Every structure is written in C-alpha cells, then in structure tokens.
Amino acid sequence: MDNGKRKTLDSFFFLSTQKKSKSPHEQSNDADNENAITQSFDSHPSRVTFDINEPVETPSIMSSQNINSENQKNVQHAEKNNNKTIGDVVDVSISCQDPPAQPKLSSYPKNHENRSFVAKWYDGRPWLEYSIEKDGSYCYYCRHFGVPTSSSNKKTQTDGFINNGFKNWKKALDKSKGFDQHLKRYGHILAASNYAAYQQREQSQSNVIHMLENGRVEQIRRNRQRLMKIASALLLCAKQGIGIRGHDEREISQNRSNFLEILQWASSTDPIVKSIFEDNTGNSTYLSPRVQNELIKIMAEHTKRQITESIKGNVFSLLADESRDTSGHEQLSIVVRVVVPISTNGNKNVIQEYFLGLVRLHEFDAPTLSDEIANCLIKCGIELKSCISQCYDGASVMSGKCAGIQSILRKNHMPNGIYIHCHAHKLNPVIVDVSKIVKYINEFYQIVSKIHSYFTSSSVTNEYYQIAQQKLALRRSFLEEL
Incomplete structure (x- = not known):
C-alpha cells in the first residue's frame, strides 16, 4: 500500500475537515491523540482492517496465537518499567501491583467549557484511571503493560491516555476521538492482552505455590509416620536388650539385623513400614546407622527428661x-x-x-x-x-x-x-570369708561345684540328668556350663 492511499485511509478514519473551529485546548489534545494514533498505524499498516461502526476485538488485529507467542516477552518488558510513574502524576497507580485508580467524587473539576469527568465512565472500562491532581484520565493497561509496537521502534507508544492524560471531556464518548477510539488502538489491544497474560501467570504461580506447599506438608506427615515406625523398632530392640545391627546388612543377606528384620516383618501388614523400603530413595531411607544412633540418643534424652520431672x-x-x-x-x-x-x-x-x-x-x-x-x-x-x-x-x-x-x-x-x-x-565378702573358714560350708560348695561340672561337661551325663528328673517327677531344669 502506497503512502497516498495510507494517508487517505487515515484521513477517512481520523481526520474531519468539516468541523467547526476548535478551542486551543481541544486542538492540543486532539493533535496529541491523532499523532499517536497515526504513528501506531504507520508501524503496522497491513494490520489495520477494522470497521469504525463495529467494535474491534483482538483477533481482527492480531491472532491470539501470535499475541500469546509475544506475551512473555511483552510482559517482561512492561514489568521492567512498572515502578515508574508517567510524568509527575502521583495519585494514580504506580505499578502493576496497584489497582486502577478510579476515585468517585461527588463533583469533578470543570474545564473552560464547563465540562468535567463523569464517574459513570468507569462502568465497563476497568482500564480507565482518573487523576484528581491533573484532572485527566489515563489507561491502566497501556501505562503498565504497553510495549513497543515494532522492532524498529524501541519506545513504548504513547498518547493522551498515557503521558499527559486525556482531558477533552467533550469528545470522551466520541467514537473517533475518545475512549472507544483508544480501545481500537493496536498498542492498547496488545497491552490488554499482556495484562490478561500477567493475571493468568500470577494466578498460576499462586496455584503452583499452593500445590507445592500442600505437597510439602504431606511429605512431612509421611516422614513423621515413618520415623515413628523406625523409632518403635529401635525401642523394642533396646527394651529386649538385643543387638540392633547385623554382621551383613546387605539386601542379599539372609539375616540383615534384628532391627531391619523386625521392620521387614512388619512391612507385610503395615503399609507405612512398607513405604520405608519402597518409596524412599537414595539417602532418605532413615535406616542408616547414623540415623539409628541419633534416634536412640533422642529417645534417651526424652527418657532422662521424664526422670528429671x-x-x-x-x-x-x-x-x-x-x-x-x-x-x-x-x-x-x-x-x-x-x-x-x-x-x-x-x-x-x-x-x-x-x-x-x-x-x-x-x-x-x-x-x-x-x-x-x-x-x-x-x-x-x-x-x-x-x-x-x-x-x-x-x-x-x-x-x-x-x-x-x-x-x-x-x-x-x-x-x-x-x-x-x-x-x-x-x-559378698562376708559370704566368701565364711565359706573359707567354716569347714562344712567349704566342703558343701566344693561338692555342689563338682556335681555341676560332672553333668555339664558331657552331653551324655546331661541326658541322664534329664531322664532322672523325669522319672522322679521333678521340674525339669537344664544345667549350663559355668
């Protein structure tokens, strides 16, 4: 498309030579708006294909797939400047974390034409902001999520809704000059898409953090249950006075240790104990000798505290x-x-x-x-x-x-x-001395000692000892070698 046709189209959409003369204040605002709009369309002449009588949606300018492909880059670019104010405006949103500033006053300042901002304009326009200090309206989307509209133009596109504030209240509802015209700008459409992507990303990050936190809590609960089972097995071994570790604790061993064998036996009926051997990987089994010693030490300290109390x-x-x-x-x-x-x-x-x-x-x-x-x-x-x-x-x-x-x-x-x-x-010393001094007691202990040695020195004599107890209907006892 040549420059002449482009100029004619721009004149058809935006310029009106049949209008009456404007005041200097209106001319200043309209000139800013028209220049910014012309720059925006010149950057992408092939994408301007909308009708002024119909509302423009995002797909008519740029497919959703193309916009989504640029969302991440555009939002990142917008967030670099999200803490910067536009001009010297201080009573509107400062960053994208702030909500749009939409103060509702009983009355708004009037300009030289006796016209003022109307609070009803907020309805259906979540992007619209109003500055009491500047008595102007701004676009929340374009201020915080506006991006360059071309690779050659590195500066964010601006108009009255971004830089100085839109103040031409007479043309606010004019489709060719006011809010509706701003909605059709490619820069605003792209900024609105970036804002939607930003909200979606913030929501997804919140959901992911929530899911990670729930998973962390559940993992802590499972680990505590496993430690309780491990500590119970260690406590059983300690109470029974049996060894905890074995000579060969490899998985191929037939008898790994009292501690591991007890847990292995319990895993056949207890799913929590079973998960100790199946779910944990690497260094998180809690079955190492170091962990065993730490758990025993903790239980010992707890027992000491109970004794102290x-x-x-x-x-x-x-x-x-x-x-x-x-x-x-x-x-x-x-x-x-x-x-x-x-x-x-x-x-x-x-x-x-x-x-x-x-x-x-x-x-x-x-x-x-x-x-x-x-x-x-x-x-x-x-x-x-x-x-x-x-x-x-x-x-x-x-x-x-x-x-x-x-x-x-x-x-x-x-x-x-x-x-x-x-x-x-x-x-003890008294018994030893008496047994040595008194002759009969000394002989008694010597005889008992020899009898014990006789029956325990040979398996044959021990067998006769068991048979004799059975014949005499005595309670059977087994002698062990001293």
Missing part, C-alpha cells in the same frame, strides 16, 4: 559403681533412687530406681570421678542439693573420708548426702 522437688539417693566392659574400658554406672508419690493404692509411695547412664572413664582418681558424677546429674537437670545419701563400694577412692568421692561431693555439691556403704558389697 519425676525427681524434681523430691530428695534422692545416689548410687555409683565402676566396672570394666568386654572391650576393656572402664565404665562408671550412675543410678538415682527416689520416692515417687502415687495417688493410687491408698496413697502409698513407691521407691523407684532410675539408671542415668554409663560414663567412660580415662582417669580414676577421686576428683575426676566426682566431677563426672556431678556433671552427669547437672546435664540431666537434677538438683545436686536434693541428694540425701550416697552409696558406693568400700574402695578407698569411693569411700575415703578425707579425699574420697563421697567426701568431695558432700563438701562441694551435696551437703546432706551422707555416705552409706553398699550392703551388697558388704554381704
């Missing part, structure tokens, strides 16, 4: 003894004995003993041992001043009156903790 406000007795384990390490066992008030059974109180733990020893002098005992009680939250008695064996490092553990603890931490020699330790 039962002891709090009550006096207690302290028992401690050291012994060597199978690995050759010296371990100090610490136990507290407390009277726990119980409201049942006729308000009778019950004596309870609580094992607090084993402390690995590297030094064996009285100050070190006393510090280990005090630190253990403090970590458990037990008040040391509430101790009223200490019970150890008769070793000098434990029972020494001047430099023993009982003396150090009583002097520094437990002023009321009197020392009582362990009666079990007292009884």
Whole structure:
C-alpha cells in the first residue's frame, strides 16, 4: 500500500475537515491523540482492517496465537518499567501491583467549557484511571503493560491516555476521538492482552505455590509416620536388650539385623513400614546407622527428661559403681533412687530406681570421678542439693573420708548426702570369708561345684540328668556350663 492511499485511509478514519473551529485546548489534545494514533498505524499498516461502526476485538488485529507467542516477552518488558510513574502524576497507580485508580467524587473539576469527568465512565472500562491532581484520565493497561509496537521502534507508544492524560471531556464518548477510539488502538489491544497474560501467570504461580506447599506438608506427615515406625523398632530392640545391627546388612543377606528384620516383618501388614523400603530413595531411607544412633540418643534424652520431672522437688539417693566392659574400658554406672508419690493404692509411695547412664572413664582418681558424677546429674537437670545419701563400694577412692568421692561431693555439691556403704558389697565378702573358714560350708560348695561340672561337661551325663528328673517327677531344669 502506497503512502497516498495510507494517508487517505487515515484521513477517512481520523481526520474531519468539516468541523467547526476548535478551542486551543481541544486542538492540543486532539493533535496529541491523532499523532499517536497515526504513528501506531504507520508501524503496522497491513494490520489495520477494522470497521469504525463495529467494535474491534483482538483477533481482527492480531491472532491470539501470535499475541500469546509475544506475551512473555511483552510482559517482561512492561514489568521492567512498572515502578515508574508517567510524568509527575502521583495519585494514580504506580505499578502493576496497584489497582486502577478510579476515585468517585461527588463533583469533578470543570474545564473552560464547563465540562468535567463523569464517574459513570468507569462502568465497563476497568482500564480507565482518573487523576484528581491533573484532572485527566489515563489507561491502566497501556501505562503498565504497553510495549513497543515494532522492532524498529524501541519506545513504548504513547498518547493522551498515557503521558499527559486525556482531558477533552467533550469528545470522551466520541467514537473517533475518545475512549472507544483508544480501545481500537493496536498498542492498547496488545497491552490488554499482556495484562490478561500477567493475571493468568500470577494466578498460576499462586496455584503452583499452593500445590507445592500442600505437597510439602504431606511429605512431612509421611516422614513423621515413618520415623515413628523406625523409632518403635529401635525401642523394642533396646527394651529386649538385643543387638540392633547385623554382621551383613546387605539386601542379599539372609539375616540383615534384628532391627531391619523386625521392620521387614512388619512391612507385610503395615503399609507405612512398607513405604520405608519402597518409596524412599537414595539417602532418605532413615535406616542408616547414623540415623539409628541419633534416634536412640533422642529417645534417651526424652527418657532422662521424664526422670528429671519425676525427681524434681523430691530428695534422692545416689548410687555409683565402676566396672570394666568386654572391650576393656572402664565404665562408671550412675543410678538415682527416689520416692515417687502415687495417688493410687491408698496413697502409698513407691521407691523407684532410675539408671542415668554409663560414663567412660580415662582417669580414676577421686576428683575426676566426682566431677563426672556431678556433671552427669547437672546435664540431666537434677538438683545436686536434693541428694540425701550416697552409696558406693568400700574402695578407698569411693569411700575415703578425707579425699574420697563421697567426701568431695558432700563438701562441694551435696551437703546432706551422707555416705552409706553398699550392703551388697558388704554381704559378698562376708559370704566368701565364711565359706573359707567354716569347714562344712567349704566342703558343701566344693561338692555342689563338682556335681555341676560332672553333668555339664558331657552331653551324655546331661541326658541322664534329664531322664532322672523325669522319672522322679521333678521340674525339669537344664544345667549350663559355668
């Protein structure tokens, strides 16, 4: 299409030479509108094919597929400038996050023609904004979502609805000059499409975040259920005093470990336990030795807190003894004995003993041992001043009156903790000495020891022992080698 025809078409649609002369204010606004519209159509002459007597829809200018293909790029371009104001207008929307400014006043300022903005114009025009300060109307879509209309024109297309504000109230409802004409502009149509894409994207992002949050909550709930099952199996092994880990825990092993075998057995009837082996992948099985140790430690700390709560406000007795384990390490066992008030059974109180733990020893002098005992009680939250008695064996490092553990603890931490020699330790040396001094008792224990050795040294003699018990109708017992 040549320039002459294009000029004729533009004159047909937008120019009117048969009009009466206009005021300088109208001429300024109309000139701005006409120049901007002409620039917009010159950028895309082949796309201007609408009728002035019919409303223009988006497909008549540009197919929805083409607009959607440019939406992402256009919205990104618009959002770069969405925090910038147009000119010096401050009482309209500042960014695309703000809603359109549509103030409804009892009366609006009148111009020199005694005409003013009408609040009813908002109806059916969600894009329309009004600035009280400038007494002008603006396009919300074009201000925040307007984009260049061609690759050669990098500046956003502007008109009176974007830059200075539309103020020609006489032509506001004129199809060739006012709101309706602005709706037909390609820039406005593209901005409206970008606004719709922006809203859709914001809504989809909100839905995705909501779905991700729901999935996260559900995953946390499932993980907690699995940890409860794992912790229950560990607690069972601890209560029964059986080993947790096995020699060969590979999947091809016939007996992986007590812990894993218990879970494997439970998975046949419990879908939650079954999901531990099937749903989890990689490092999220929660079955590693490290996780087992952490869970055992957590359960131990929880048990200690319960013990502390039962002891709090009550006096207690302290028992401690050291012994060597199978690995050759010296371990100090610490136990507290407390009277726990119980409201049942006729308000009778019950004596309870609580094992607090084993402390690995590297030094064996009285100050070190006393510090280990005090630190253990403090970590458990037990008040040391509430101790009223200490019970150890008769070793000098434990029972020494001047430099023993009982003396150090009583002097520094437990002023009321009197020392009582362990009666079990007292009884054992007495029995040993008596059995050695009294001839008949010594012979008795020797005979019993030889009888036991006779029946346990051979499987044949042990079999005769079982038959003899059966014939004499005695309760059958099995002898084990000492």
